Amino acid sequence: MVPTGPRHRPAGPVAAAARVATALSLAAVVAVVAVEPTVGWGDLAWVPLVAGLLLGLPHGAVDHLVPARRLGRRPPGTALFALGYAVVAVLAWLAFRAAPGPALLVFVALSVWHFGTGETAFADLRAGRPVQRQATASLVLGGLVLLVPLARGADDAAPVLAAVVPGAGTLPAAVPVTVLAVVLPAAAALAAERLLSGRWLEAAEVAVLLVLVLVVPPLAAFGVWFGCWHAVRHVARVLAADPAGDADPAAGRLAAPLRRFALAAALPTAAVLAVLAWVWSAADGWRGFLAAGLPLLAALTLPHALVVAWLDRAEGDAPAGRGPAAWQRVRPW
Numbered sequence: 001m002v003p004t005g006p007r008h009r010p011a012g013p014v015a016a017a018a019r020v021a022t023a024l025s026l027a028a029v030v031a032v033v034a035v036e037p038t039v040g041w042g043d044l045a046w047v048p049l050v051a052g053l054l055l056g057l058p059h060g061a062v063d064h065l066v067p068a069r070r071l072g073r074r075p076p077g078t079a080l081f082a083l084g085y086a087v088v089a090v091l092a093w094l095a096f097r098a099a100p101g102p103a104l105l106v107f108v109a110l111s112v113w114h115f116g117t118g119e120t121a122f123a124d125l126r127a128g129r130p131v132q133r134q135a136t137a138s139l140v141l142g143g144l145v146l147l148v149p150l151a152r153g154a155d156d157a158a159p160v161l162a163a164v165v166p167g168a169g170t171l172p173a174a175v176p177v178t179v180l181a182v183v184l185p186a187a188a189a190l191a192a193e194r195l196l197s198g199r200w201l202e203a204a205e206v207a208v209l210l211v212l213v214l215v216v217p218p219l220a221a222f223g224v225w226f227g228c229w230h231a232v233r234h235v236a237r238v239l240a241a242d243p244a245g246d247a248d249p250a251a252g253r254l255a256a257p258l259r260r261f262a263l264a265a266a267l268p269t270a271a272v273l274a275v276l277a278w279v280w281s282a283a284d285g286w287r288g289f290l291a292a293g294l295p296l297l298a299a300l301t302l303p304h305a306l307v308v309a310w311l312d313r314a315e316g317d318a319p320a321g322r323g324p325a326a327w328q329r330v331r332p333w
């Protein structure tokens with residue numbers, strides 16, 4: 001697909017998908033927040049976590065097709081790329097098995113970066129700006145949606161972490177306190193900065209996320225954010241890069257691109273679900289399921305984060321109107 005337009009990628013194909021994704025993600029988060037002061041999540045707080053993790057699975061399922069869609073590659077290139085993707089995932093899984101402690105730290109750091117850059121990239125595209133690197137904002141946003149729930153939910157996460165990293169001691173109590181003391185004021189400052197620069201929707205979103213991570217049981221907060229916010233917004237970007245061209249998404253017709261996405265995502269998602277079903281059957285409750293599933297999640301996250309980082313670079317470096325040559329400069333292989 002060759003982008004067109006004078007200065008940067010037009011909001012066209014992204015705009016409709018981004019609007020729907022914004023509405024869906026905000027509605028889901030507000031609904032989950034509303035449950036807490038009314039009926040309360042109580043003992044069911046693990047449901048949004050596990051459901052959110054499962055719901056979020058397909059968002060990475062067409063990663064192996066993204067460069068092909070962007071660059072118009074033919075199947076042999078795509079097959080090779082999918083193979084490389086799988087090799088990176090297997091290597092990450094082996095690293096997790098060999099050194100779970102350091103691997104978990106790297107996984108959390110990578111996740112903070114991936115979640116934060118996902119937020120800023122989506123906001124840029126939605127506003128019709130080229131994707132820009134915003135390191136501080138990314139760290140703050142990634143910290144807000146992952147580190148704050150982990151810090152607030154340290155007691156819930158402890159048995160999972162103990163199972164993933166056998167023999168590791170408990171985290172000093174100062175760690176979660178420091179995380180909260182740094183990330184929460186930083187997020188409030190980011191909301192204020194966005195508001196002062198006239199980016200009121202982004203400011204409101206940071207405020208909504210602050211309420212989410214402070215009000216809802218922490219791991220449930222992370223689950224709904226992951227499945228209904230991060231994944232939904234990423235899928236919107238994928239729909240905008242629909243292989244059939246810009247016409248459908250640009251005209252706001254999302255059903256056909258969504259169908260093509262669902263078709264392409266079905267097999268990889270089914271394969272991961274089959275592995276997870278086996279993990280669930282062997283696990284003793286949801287904590288055991290998480291402990292066994294985390295290395296798998298981490299393994300899939302590494303190639304996923306790399307592909308999305310490439311996509312961000314492509315959507316920042318290859319502004320519209322420069323033709324395929326501009327895209328070739330940012331080929332991933």
Ligand SMILES: CC1=C(/C=C/C(C)=C/C=C/C(C)=C/C=O)C(C)(C)CCC1
Binds near residue numbers: 108111161297
């Ligand atoms: C450590 C830990 C968690 C961390 C999950 C992470 C870090 C998920 C990252 C996923 C990514 C980056 C997906 C890519 O799109 C849970 C399950 C919340 C709870 C238990 C302890």
Ligand SMILES: [Fe+2]
Binds near residue numbers: 230
């Ligand atoms: Fe992701």
